[in-house]
Amino acid sequence: MSPLDHYGLDQHWLTEFEKLSQKTTLARVVRVDRGEFDAVTDSGIVRCTGTGICTGDWVTLDSFRLAATLPRRTAIERASAGSTSDTQVLGANVDTVVVTVASDTALDLGRVERYITLVWGSGAVPVVAITKTDSGSVAEELVLAAAPGVEVCTTSAVDGSGIDSLTAHLRGTVALIGPSGSGKSTLGNALLGGSVLETGATRSADGKGRHTTVRRELVPIPSSALVLLDTPGLRSVGVQGSEDAVASAFSDVDELAALCRFGDCAHEHEPGCAVLAAVDAGELTERRLGNYRKLLRENAWAMSRQDARARSQKLREYKQISKSLRVKYAIDGRKR
Numbered sequence: 001m002s003p004l005d006h007y008g009l010d011q012h013w014l015t016e017f018e019k020l021s022q023k024t025t026l027a028r029v030v031r032v033d034r035g036e037f038d039a040v041t042d043s044g045i046v047r048c049t050g051t052g053i054c055t056g057d058w059v060t061l062d063s064f065r066l067a068a069t070l071p072r073r074t075a076i077e078r079a080s081a082g083s084t085s086d087t088q089v090l091g092a093n094v095d096t097v098v099v100t101v102a103s104d105t106a107l108d109l110g111r112v113e114r115y116i117t118l119v120w121g122s123g124a125v126p127v128v129a130i131t132k133t134d135s136g137s138v139a140e141e142l143v144l145a146a147a148p149g150v151e152v153c154t155t156s157a158v159d160g161s162g163i164d165s166l167t168a169h170l171r172g173t174v175a176l177i178g179p180s181g182s183g184k185s186t187l188g189n190a191l192l193g194g195s196v197l198e199t200g201a202t203r204s205a206d207g208k209g210r211h212t213t214v215r216r217e218l219v220p221i222p223s224s225a226l227v228l229l230d231t232p233g234l235r236s237v238g239v240q241g242s243e244d245a246v247a248s249a250f251s252d253v254d255e256l257a258a259l260c261r262f263g264d265c266a267h268e269h270e271p272g273c274a275v276l277a278a279v280d281a282g283e284l285t286e287r288r289l290g291n292y293r294k295l296l297r298e299n300a301w302a303m304s305r306q307d308a309r310a311r312s313q314k315l316r317e318y319k320q321i322s323k324s325l326r327v328k329y330a331i332d333g334r335k336r
């Protein structure tokens, strides 16, 4: 068996690889550093050079140099903080994303919704793991209402409860995402069946983590054919994937919206609005509706930033062309 088989190799990647030059080596990126990366190949893990890749990418190598990146099947992308429209890829070719929600800190439903939107936008399937159930509890019914259509598992890495039922919902490459201190690496170790990933105590004052995990790394789970991608805790999660991702994360609101009298109902104060009627009836919380609107606005803003960037790029190209034309005409003019 090739080491690649433990890192999620399937027919899809073999077919993609066959389309490319046969003089290269197929590999999967297991960890990225500045300008260099570790990749697993048929003959084990090798150190390579190259940029523009992300942990989880399938690539081809030419004597330890990046030759090509195979088209990503999924990509977890967050809008980076600040005024640029840059995005950061948190993981490539991930199939399942476990969103960790800690029982020992205050429940932040808005954050859960934000993470789930991010995951739907990536093309992967989200699963929520409520962690540390041995040392606290969260209102599971609130989490369920904030995550319609998403599997929610309660787990404890300390007493081992829920780990098997969580495993049953995982497939392929599994990324762990959530705030620092929410128990991602500890849960990862429980899935791995050993202390492989570094974990760290949270601050006693507020239960926040200390950003123990500092890099994204792929680790195979030998017993289950799953590949784990542990990630550093995120301080902020900007969404910008697509309206579709928001619609998936808020499928309940989306279904209600289809019942509004007006097709373009903004659910503000229109007559016959099914969304507002659900709020009045106590079936949908103001909070959830508010966050739905916020994520849609954020998404629209990010898209307009992207458009603006595309426009200024076009403008730069145009200026470049007209400049070289001016030079050409000046030269031609002199010739005349």
Ligand SMILES: Nc1nc2c(ncn2[C@@H]2O[C@H](COP(=O)(O)OP(=O)(O)OP(=O)(O)O)[C@@H](O)[C@H]2O)c(=O)[nH]1
Residues within 6 Å of the ligand: 131, 132, 133, 134, 135, 155, 156, 157, 158, 159, 178, 179, 180, 181, 182, 183, 184, 185, 186, 187, 198, 199, 200, 201, 202, 209, 210, 211, 212, 213, 214, 231, 232, 233, 234
């Ligand atoms: N009681 C209890 N403590 C847990 C459990 N899971 C994690 N912890 C503790 O929570 C703290 C943070 O766990 P980590 O796994 O390091 O958290 P993380 O999400 O990986 O944090 P970052 O790497 O900083 O993003 C550690 O002290 C763990 O021992 C659990 O199921 N029960």
Ligand SMILES: [Mg+2]
Residues within 6 Å of the ligand: 184, 185, 186, 198, 199, 212, 213, 230, 231, 232, 233
């Ligand atoms: Mg960690």
Ligand SMILES: [Zn+2]
Residues within 6 Å of the ligand: 257, 260, 265, 266, 267, 268, 270, 272, 273, 274, 275, 276
């Ligand atoms: Zn409406």
